[in-house]
Amino acid sequence: MIFSFDLLINAVVSGILIGAFYAAVTAGMSLSFGILDIVNIAHPAFIILGSYIAYIVNVTFGLDPIITSIIVLPAFYALGAGIYQVYYVSFEKRGQESLRGLAFFFGLLFITEVTLVLYFGVDYRYVDAPYIGPTWHPGDLDIPLRILVPCLVSLLLIAVLQLILSRSFIGRAIMAVAQDQLALRLLAVDPIRIKRIAFGISIATASLAGAFLIIIQPVEPSVGREYIGRVFAICVLGGMGSLPGTVIAAMLIGVVESLTATFYGPSWAPAVSFGFLLLTLAVRPAGLLGR
């Protein structure tokens, strides 16, 4: 293969853009897995659910997917809070989260996927929006707007999340719940309530990430599974619960995947994130910006 500089630059740029989207996908996981220690492997399933809601609304009313996802944000928040309540009562309280809690989330993942298959079949679905299609050409680069727009909104989402976590009282309480529940109690804050809010926010981000996903690529119910490995790899690499770390790790994985897809073929790309995950676990379990 003739080495092409253009190809390389384009792969790196699209990797960074996709990486920003991966960061949005992982942000919810960083919150639930990284901070709350809840191994929510069903997270990608909720993202696919978000994609399908954006799809339905887009097809029936022609509404923009991102606007739709912002409208259904409260519903996803409520769903997340509800799921956490069930999880807390059935598993965390009994101290059984390790085995049965995992099986619980796996069951949720499976139910969501099979239900979507039953209703929509396994056909790929896609949405319509003005920014899907055109490409921006600064210099030699090709930047499709369908990737650029989700990328920018993703970065905005993460900035907002980071602000909430570091500035607001609830956000600080969420950071604290990971470190010392007893101290929170002494401040007359109910750690369970804080965790419920945090998990609600985590699932709410899935609504946005779902809209981004269906803008970037056509979606079918089992697409979510590809994201499980990727999301955990980014989460661990980013240092479990550190949002800036998540962004850096997501872009790193985005670039490496994009390079792999460009130079070795797209069918090898899924192996990249797993390689990263194993390497990180073996070499530096605390991640890039570990706490």
Added chain:
Amino acid sequence: MRSDLFAVLCVVVGGAVFAAVLALGNDYYFFAGYVVLQYVVLSTAWNILGGYCGYVNFGSAAFFALGAYATVAMHRLDPMPIPVVVILGGVVSGVVGFGMGYLTLRLRGAFFAIATLALAVVLQTLIVNWGYVGGSRGAYVVRPETIAPFGSYIRYLFLIMMLLAVGAVTAARAVERSRLGYGFATIRDDELAAEASGVPTLRLKLIATTISGALMGMAGAPFPYYIGFLQPSSAFGLDYTVNSIAMPLIGGTTSWVGPLIGAVLLGSLQQVATVTISSAVNLLIVGFLLVGFVIVAPNGIIGLARTYIQHRPVEELGRRRLDVDAHGSAPGSTS
């Protein structure tokens, strides 16, 4: 009861089931029964690591598929009798299980679960890109119509799967009652305390991943002959993973009886539902049963039965105290 006596009993029961299915006089029952038995092996294998040690394996389908693809590779090279490929499939999956465990078991339990999930994706990627075994197009494995002295080939396959199921259940029961099984139980109940008391936890966990992986590979090895046409998407199907987790959890994870009950009940239910309703709906049923059981009856059918008989709640095994201080420690550390 001693293990060898139990094995003899299992063989007798297995033989009786085979004779009963034969008496039904319809080969369809062999096809259906094969799948149920395959799930007995898979869920028993999963339970050795998941139920006894408390480590969740989300990669059952990957180990199963590895066994199946080992057969396809052998079939392309030089077709061999099925007992040989079963052993081969077991060796391949056992080695992968060992490697997998070696890489990830030093870490907290959740990371192992995630790594197994990712392993499934990566192995599928490798198989899809490996042209020799058919790649994404799939591979045909033509089974002979008949085989002496069994008549139709499916009876032979059924018998092999029956032997595997008997072997798996006997092995699980033997493990459960040996030093090994007690070691596993200490890991499940409190790994730190076990480590501190001198239990060689890493070695035990590696033994568990190897046995569990090998059994899953063995269950997968005859599969290409059963299905006739093997595709990565069918061999790595999510239904194997979810079933091998759901069946032990629904049956009860602390004893060999649990996965057996779960697999026979759920497996038969699915066979009936596939014929009468649809295959997608029956997977949905499994999903709801899994979630329902882990919430309402954490000790599965065995737990329910025991409570009913003894009128007192079963002591919650695998219980871990939620330590407020320990909760905040950096996740991912080996500690």
